[in-house]
Each structure stands twice: as C-alpha cells, then as structure tokens.
Amino acid sequence: MSTPATRRRPSMDDVAKAAGVSKGAVSKVIRDAYGVSPEMRQRVEATIRELGYRPRIAARAMRGSSFSIGLEIPNLDSEFFTQIMKGAASQLSGTNYQLMIAPGLGELSGTPVLENLADRQVDGIIAISPEVTPEWLEELSREVPVVLLGRHDKSASYDTITNDDEAGTRLALDHLLGLGHRRIAHLTLRMKNERSDAQPPHTVRRLMYERVTADAGLEPLVVYSDLAGDGAYLSAKELLVSDPRITAIFAGNDTLAIESLRAIADLGLTAEDVSVIGYDDIRMAGHPLVSLSTIDQFGEAMGRAAIDLLMERIRGGRTEPRHRELEPKLRVRASTRPASPTR
Amino acid sequence: MSTPATRRRPSMDDVAKAAGVSKGAVSKVIRDAYGVSPEMRQRVEATIRELGYRPRIAARAMRGSSFSIGLEIPNLDSEFFTQIMKGAASQLSGTNYQLMIAPGLGELSGTPVLENLADRQVDGIIAISPEVTPEWLEELSREVPVVLLGRHDKSASYDTITNDDEAGTRLALDHLLGLGHRRIAHLTLRMKNERSDAQPPHTVRRLMYERVTADAGLEPLVVYSDLAGDGAYLSAKELLVSDPRITAIFAGNDTLAIESLRAIADLGLTAEDVSVIGYDDIRMAGHPLVSLSTIDQFGEAMGRAAIDLLMERIRGGRTEPRHRELEPKLRVRASTRPASPTR
C-alpha cells in the first residue's frame, strides 16, 4: 500500500516545528500581523509552501474570524437572486473572504437558514428575507453584522439596501397608463406572514399599485401566486380567462412576468392583446424572443453594495447603521404595446 | 441603555450549568448519543429551549463534523447549475445538514474554491469542475468525501455522476440529421486546460459531434466561446454571418443555445432558417416564446443523487467509489425544423 486512504493535513504546529519557530510566529505571518522580522517571515512562508499548509477556518473562527460571508436567499426560483449573488461574489473576489450561499427551500427559509449561517460563525450576513420579523433580525445583528436587501424597514442595528419600489411601481404603471391601458392587473407573490412594519418590496409595490390605480380612477385587481412550479403560470392564465377586459399585467417580478407571457402565448394571445411589464430586468428580459418591458433594480449593484457595507463593519469597525436606496429605471421593450380597444 | 450592543450567545457550558449537569451530558443529548437517561434528556432539552442554545459549528467541526455540504459551481452564468443546487438543497432538507454553495467567478474557480470549502471543514463536497486535474481531486478526496458531477474520468477515490453525453449528443445530431440538415455547426465552451484524462462533458460532446458528422460525411464546424457577457451571442452571430450555408446549430448547453437564438433573431432569421438544439433542458427552454429543442440531462436528479452518494460515505461509511450515469432524453420543440433548402 503506497498511499494512505486518508491523510491528516498539516497544522500550524507542524509548520512551526518544521520551520523551528513558535506557533505564534506562524500565526502572525499568515495574518501578516505586526512584529515579524523579514527573515522569520521568509522562513515561515517557505515552510508553508513546502508543506502545503492552509489554516483551518474552524479553528480560526473560534478565536477570530471565519473569513466567510453568508448570503441567504429565499429560494432558487428567481433569477434576480442570481444577479445579487454575482454582484456579491465579484465584489469579494481578490479578498480572503469566501461567499457561502445558503438557499432556502419552500417552507424552510428565512429564520432557520439565517441561524444556520450564524451557527457557522460567518463574519457577516446578507439576508434577503421578506418574512422575518424586524425584532428577530435585530437580535441576529447583535451577534453578527447583517445587511438586509430589499426591505424598507429601517433598523438602528442592521443595514439595508433597498430599491425605491414606490418610484419603480410608478414608472411601470405610468408607462402602462400612457399606453392607454385602463384595466391593469397586478400579479404578485403570496406572503406568508404579512406584517406592516416589515416592508417587503412586493408589499410596497402592491400598495403603490393600489394607490396609483385608485388615483387614476381604476379598479384594482390583485392576484397572489407562488413562484415554485407552475403556480404563477396557472394564476396568470386563470386571471386572463376570468376577466377578458384585462389589457395589461404589472407583474411583481420578471419571473412572474415571464410566466404571464407563457400564459398569454398558450392562450393564443400576443403583446397586441395583453401587455406585460415586470420588475428586476433579469437577463432573459432582454432576449429578443421575450423582450420584456421591466423595471431595472440593479441586482448586481445591490450585491456589490451589500459586501461594501459589511466590510465597513467587519474591517472598518462601523457601528452606526446605514440605509442605501437605489433608483430604479424603466426599460421599455416589446411586451408593452398600446392598449387594444377590442380584445 | 437597556440592551447591550452585542450579546454573547449561550455556550454548552451555560446550558450545563443551568441544568446542573456536565458538558458531556449536554453534548450527548444534542447528538442523541447512547447513554443518557430519559430524565436527563428531558431536563437538558428544556434548558436548551429556555436559553435558546444552538451549538457553534466551528467548535463541533474541530472534533466531529460540521454538518455542512459544500457545493462548488464554476460560475453563475448557467441556469443548469441552479437545477443541481435545487436538487441538492431539496435532498438535504429535513436533515441537520446545510448546503453551502461556493460559486467560482471568471478566472477564480476550481481549485481555490474547492480548497476554500475543504478549509471550512465541510463534511462532503460536490464539485462541478471541468478543469481540475484528476490527481488533484484524488488528493482532495483523501481529506473529505467528494462527488464529481459531469466528468467521465473514473477515479478509485471519488464518486462521479455523469450524463451519457455520447448518447445525448447522438440524440441531438440524429434529430437534426433526420430533419435533413447537412451543415451543422457546434457551439461549445472554451476550455482552459484541456486534458485527455479529465473528460469534461463539453469535450465528450464535441468529440462525439466530430465523430457523428464524420460518419455522416459532413464537415465539422466547431466554435468555442465563453459564457460570460455577450461572448456566446457574438460567437453565434459571427458564425452565422461567416457561413450562410449553416442550417443548424448544436449548442453545448441551453445557455449557449439561447444566445444563439438571440443572434438568429437579431439577424432577422427564424427557426425556419436556422435550427438550434441545446443541452440541459433549463426552465426557459420550455417557454413557448423560446421553445428550444434540447437534451434533458436531469440536473435536479443529479443534485439529489450527489447528496445520496455523499451521505452513503458520511453516515454509512462507504469507501469504495461509485460511478452513476444518467440517461439523457431528447425534447423536441419548435426551434428545430426541417432544413431550409434555400437560406
């Protein structure tokens, strides 16, 4: 037997012994802390390379930091989260930190997933949790820096990055109204525990939809749906069948919008009959075969900004909360057309 | 000041003291190990609930397991990886284990990302790394159970889950040939370090493409492209412009295929002019506006199976390698049509 089945990886002790120095010295070298002579550093670094030593994060985490950033996402059904992941990952590249993405799944999301990250001693958490209560998040943020994406509740202990959902909703609806639409439905996500103080983006958009339609003297028409499986597709289909006067749908996000387009196509209709506008500007929205009008809320920028805010706390020691809001932008494409007088 | 800025979370010691028992007893209870009396268990569990105690994974990891499974993905550009994440996440739900997804990013992928996971003491690793050498992976698998997705190299120390890429490629090409196509291009991913012994899926597909076209007496036409940004779109566009005799594209995956459709649409062409078939069957492929013919390789099933294989090693103690291969399935949709005689 030439190679053993399992091999112990070298520890800091091994490095210290091989280099003929103390553990403390090795520790200082790998953290490039103050107080090591050039020769010492060189010798230790040579030994580290020689042995292929890499510190174990678990041990480091017990005393200092884990060099991991946790990113909690509610599910894997919306491509918007991919944008955020990309932004966060790119902003972290070149640092010692690694992004650990923890996806929720159906019922199992929010609190338990965030706890899992905290239990793993991440140095910071990015949360996209519409359903977790502000109190619980404040509790969490006493333990580890937290930045919450999307929600508009302003806490004194965690940071937030939001999109101006009221402005975005107004952009979308003004666009539709400008095209002459008078019967505009709103397809949105079903929230499990709607609370007035946690202000998830989809709730803000719905409330704004209700206000704008009321101001325009229109009847609001809200449909709630799930993202998983064919839920959104079926909801949209039923909506269009049940009310043939609808000429436009404002969808709460692009995934819902694209499922609406699926329903429209399957009903033998086109954008001439029913206009659709989404929210997020995911990649497929710009595809010529889809060409979905939408509100860009710059997910990658949100992901990057989230890392920046965390690093300000982790490395810079900031303790006062910061709340950043990004401006949405209307992207007009082929899925929105002047209202059809017939249909 | 009523609430402190930061609060220490309770440790196992705190629980032990509060319950009037030893740390060891508490440890046994949370791992439900052998040798605790019902009363002891009850008392400890009550105290745990009362204090809201949750063990720190870092400390557990130093002696036992971290209850984390690492999933390395090469990038966030392909929705196929989302399928795998979903499968893995769902298979893990209901266990104590948490999925930690570590995405690569451009140049930074493969080896360093896998090392990052190993350094975090995950109990098992799922790797989707076309570019890492078999030797390096064997090395890694001496430290932690590894299951490699996609690649066809069979190691004695790590498990693999593959798709029968030769069969899938044949399905796709036979379909195109059956429609009368004679000039079929292949759009595939650019590999950085192509090695003959690591057999990444895209290389296997390309080789099979070359064999099948040769057998059919056709001229092979391979174009290499990147997935990030507009790389694939531009490659497809240039391909179609440079050679007007092309009537069909076999794309190495659905993302490449959808970018090809983008190029076709932008050139004012349709499926009547150029047929496209992809590989993966991502969600958008089934959308009526896209309607992409493709080869389903059941990404969710791969993700689920990967967790199963890891658990067999982690909990069951299996040490012999296992290599599973899934059968691909042709999905015929509207993007493939009989070859246009003109174009």
Place this chain on the structure above:
DNA sequence: TTGAAAGCGATACCAG
C-alpha cells in the same frame, strides 16, 4: 448513566 479532563488548531496576551 454521569462527570472530569484532555485535546482539536488556531489566536492573543504576556514575558523575556
């Protein structure tokens, strides 16, 4: 069945 104590691999303080 239970408790005491050693040890995992780092960090950080404190002498020298």
Place this chain on the structure above:
DNA sequence: CTGGTATCGCTTTCAA
C-alpha cells in the same frame, strides 16, 4: 521581535 501559554466551545475517552 520571539516563544510560551491560556483560551475559544465542543467531542471524546476514561473513571467513578
């Protein structure tokens, strides 16, 4: 600038 040592929170012998 360097080395020794206590320490983090848990698991795991080993006695009682």
